[in-house]
Amino acid sequence: MNYTEEYIEQLEKIMASLRVELRREKRKIEKLQERVAEGDKLIAALKASISEIAAPVGKLAVRTDSLTTFFKLTDEELAALAPAPEKPKPSPAEDFEIADGVLKKYVGKGGNVVIPDGVTSIGNNAFAWCKSLTSITIPNSVTRIGDWAFAWRKSLTSITIPDSVTSIGKDAFFGCLL
Numbered sequence: 383m384n385y386t387e388e389y390i391e392q393l394e395k396i397m398a399s400l401r402v403e404l405r406r407e408k409r410k411i412e413k414l415q416e417r418v419a420e421g422d423k424l425i426a427a428l429k430a431s432i433s434e435i436a437a438p439v440g441k442l443a444v445r446t447d448s449l450t451t452f453f454k455l456t457d458e459e460l461a462a463l464a465p466a467p468e469k470p471k472p473s474p475a476e477d478f479e480i481a482d483g484v485l486k487k488y489v490g491k492g493g494n495v496v497i498p499d500g501v502t503s504i505g506n507n508a509f510a511w512c513k514s515l516t517s518i519t520i521p522n523s524v525t526r527i528g529d530w531a532f533a534w535r536k537s538l539t540s541i542t543i544p545d546s547v548t549s550i551g552k553d554a555f556f557g558c559l560l
Contacts, residue, residue, distance in 0.1 A: 392514050416443070440513045470496040483523075488512050492537070499523050504531045506551065513537065522546045 437490070475498060477490030482504035488495065492514030499521045506528035509515055517540035518532070524544065529551035532538060538558050 423516055470494070472496045472498040488515075492516065495519070497521055497524065502526070504528055506530055507533070509535060517541065520544055520547065525549065529553060530556065532558055 417473045438460075473495050477488060477495070478485055478488060478498065478501075479487040480498075480501060483500065484500045484505050485497060485503070485508050486505045487507075488509045489511070492512045495512075495515060496519040500523055501521065502523055503526040503533055504520070504524060507530045508528060509518075509532050510530065512535065515532070515535045515538050518538065519542045520527075522544045523546065523547055526549040527547060531551060531554045532541070533553055533555065534557035536557065536559050541555075
């Protein structure tokens with residue numbers, strides 16, 4: 383046997399070995415593809431059976447038809463799951479007497495009041511007649527709150543004042559229990 387024949391014989395052995403290895407790797411790939419397909423089916427079934435997702439402090443609860451699973455989450459993960467806060471809807475326009483951007487008087491029923499965008503000032507005693515005011519949201523367009531604007535509104539428990547407000551009048555919140 384000459385050198386060329388030996389070399390060819392070695393190459394054939396190497397090629398045969400590579401073919402065997404290739405068949406093994408193909409089988410591994412096929413098995414992995416089967417497992418991925420099974421996982422996809424499981425995920426689809428799980429998604430279809432989820433009846434509730436809740437995020438109590440520090441964990442995520444996923445409830446399906448048959449079980450509840452808890453996952454521990456970081457603060458960043460919890461924040462990402464939290465729904466964006468809803469912007470409060472403005473109260474009906476007929477609830478306000480507004481002239482030249484000044485809210486002169488609130489004549490609505492009270493409760494949770496959202497002042498409309500475009501109001502630049504809340505006038506003196508503007509909410510004096512509202513006995514059942516529980517919360518007020520002031521838009522960024524407001525720069526001034528007048529004297530006694532919310533005075534004696536004892537039912538007022540929450541107020542959102544934006545950074546745009548640069549002037550708050552005398553006794554604007556006098557007698558409030560905030």
